[in-house]
Amino acid sequence: xxxxxxxxxxxxxxxxxxxxxxxxxxxxxxxxxxxxxxxxxxxxxxxxxxxxxxxxxxxxxxxxxxxxxxxxxxxxxxxxxxxxxxxxxxxxxxxxxxxxxxxxxxxxxxxxxxxxxxxxxxxxxxxxxxxxxxxxxxxxxxxxxxxxxxxxxxxxxxxxxxxxxxxxxxxxxxxxxxxxxxxxxxxxxxxxxxxxxxxxxxxxxxxxxxxxxxxxxxxxxxxxxxxxxxxxxxxxxxxxxxxxxxxxxxxxxxxxxxxxxxxxxxxxxxxxxxxxxxxxxxxxxxxxxxxxxxxxxxxxxxxxxx
Numbered sequence: 001x002x003x004x005x006x007x008x009x010x011x012x013x014x015x016x017x018x019x020x021x022x023x024x025x026x027x028x029x030x031x032x033x034x035x036x037x038x039x040x041x042x043x044x045x046x047x048x049x050x051x052x053x054x055x056x057x058x059x060x061x062x063x064x065x066x067x068x069x070x071x072x073x074x075x076x077x078x079x080x081x082x083x084x085x086x087x088x089x090x091x092x093x094x095x096x097x098x099x100x101x102x103x104x105x106x107x108x109x110x111x112x113x114x115x116x117x118x119x120x121x122x123x124x125x126x127x128x129x130x131x132x133x134x135x136x137x138x139x140x141x142x143x144x145x146x147x148x149x150x151x152x153x154x155x156x157x158x159x160x161x162x163x164x165x166x167x168x169x170x171x172x173x174x175x176x177x178x179x180x181x182x183x184x185x186x187x188x189x190x191x192x193x194x195x196x197x198x199x200x201x202x203x204x205x206x207x208x209x210x211x212x213x214x215x216x217x218x219x220x221x222x223x224x225x226x227x228x229x230x231x232x233x234x235x236x237x238x239x240x241x242x243x244x245x246x247x248x249x250x251x252x253x254x255x256x257x258x259x260x261x262x263x264x265x266x267x268x269x270x271x272x273x274x275x276x277x278x279x280x281x282x283x284x285x286x287x288x289x290x291x292x293x294x295x296x297x298x299x300x301x302x303x304x305x306x
């Protein structure tokens with residue numbers, strides 16, 4: 001078994017900064033994160049161990065300080081928190097802030113905002129909750145539901161694959177040829193790097209392992225991308241999810257990971273795979289197998305007896 005790592009994989013700077021911010025503030029005061037700081041169970045367990053509390057609604061917060069997740073939140077949502085007398089700390093990724101500003105600029109200049117992303121994802125809710133009118137699209141059929149407007153401004157959830165976003169932008173322009181369609185590329189650079197690296201990796205591999213939380217959108221997108229270029233792709237949260245029968249001794253196995261996946265989880269997966277690869281290399285060749293050696297030894301013993 002040959003094991004390859006993607007050139008770009010794992011935790012991005014936005015996630016690292018958000019985690020560090022939460023740990024730093026929790027050392028001096030009790031804090032509650034409003035929602036999951038990142039979509040990775042291992043990271044969330046570590047935060048809880050540092051005393052960080054997690055609540056999905058403002059009314060369930062029992063501390064005086066609330067932290068907004070790396071995925072961001074709308075001004076409406078943060079005002080709701082402040083009206084409860086709570087102090088707000090933002091751990092929003094700067095690239096998510098950039099996406100918010102792009103959408104606000106579209107609205108301010110008369111463009112109808114269209115967001116490419118998952119409608120119910122926390123990041124998309126943060127981009128749209130302050131808007132009076134907007135559309136969210138994720139697949140071609142969604143474009144058929146959009147009403148005509150003279151000007152469309154398109155932005156994207158930061159973890160969407162660039163190819164999908166640009167394809168949908170072109171379809172929107174095709175459906176409304178008389179409208180102006182303006183696109184602001186808000187897919188973040190770490191997502192682009194991991195997507196491009198995943199394509200390169202999967203094209204060289206017999207099996208790909210994608211490490212990341214089951215709720216992580218960018219991890220699921222990595223899985224989908226890898227499956228376009230490799231026949232066998234497995235999504236795991238940690239090394240304990242690996243199964244030996246997924247891999248053959250002569251196969252090339254690739255490893256990539258989502259932007260909320262800690263380095264130690266990736267290292268554990270690679271370590272497990274390398275142990276299995278070493279076992280394969282140490283296994284005796286067919287002519288050295290015990291049952292064959294026994295047969296040869298029995299024949300030689302009979303010759304000596306004669």
